[in-house]
Amino acid sequence: MxxxxxxxxxxxxxxxxxxxxxxxxxxxxxxxxxxxxxxxxxxxxxxxxxxxIPPRERSMITLALLAGLGNWEEFALHLRATANTGASAEDIREVLLHVAIYAGVPRANHAFKLAREILAEMEETDD
Structure with missing residues (x-):
């Protein structure tokens, strides 16, 4: 190796x-x-x-690219990884607003839906 x-x-x-x-x-x-x-x-x-580039920002870039390209399985994986990279829910929201403008509202709309669900799941497991 x-x-x-x-x-x-x-x-x-x-x-x-x-x-x-x-x-x-x-x-x-x-x-x-x-x-x-x-x-x-x-x-x-x-x-x-x-x-x-620090992990937080690298994570945000990755989320934007995955959402913009519609790679939803990888988007979900990397959204869950924000627990380890330090990207906050507010960071994710800002990323998805950028996606709406630069990659399209339908992609951002779906990404927001997934993010709401996944962030709620992550919050439940933290409790």
């Missing part, structure tokens, strides 16, 4: 949480292992591990 891959694994765990990463690894197969290696090294090791 390369140093970049190890760094990516640590960043992925710090951002998404051990439970998610462990579940992901348990359901992996020989077929998708090369893909997991790729995203762990490239996305998590090369991009998310850079210290130029």
């Amino acid at each position: 390369s140093e970049r891959r190890k760094q990516g694994e640590a960043t992925r765990r710090r951002t998404l949480g051990d439970d998610h990463v462990n579940r992901s690894q348990q359901t992996g197969t020989d077929f998708d292992t090369p893909f997991v290696d790729l995203i762990t090294e490239a996305a998590w090791g090369h991009v998310w591990s850079r210290d130029t």
Whole structure:
């Protein structure tokens, strides 16, 4: 395992949480292992591990891109990760307002719906 891959694994765990990463690894197969290696090294090791942009802001950028592109499963995953990155509900709202203007109201509308549901779930588990 390369140093970049190890760094990516640590960043992925710090951002998404051990439970998610462990579940992901348990359901992996020989077929998708090369893909997991790729995203762990490239996305998590090369991009998310850079210290130029703090995790909070990187998380907000990621949410905007995922919502703007309509990648709802990944949007939900990264919205839950805000518990670890420090992006607040207010930050998420601001991101989604930007999505409405720059990527379209229908995408933002759906993202707001998902965010309301997920943030409520997260609040319940914190209680």
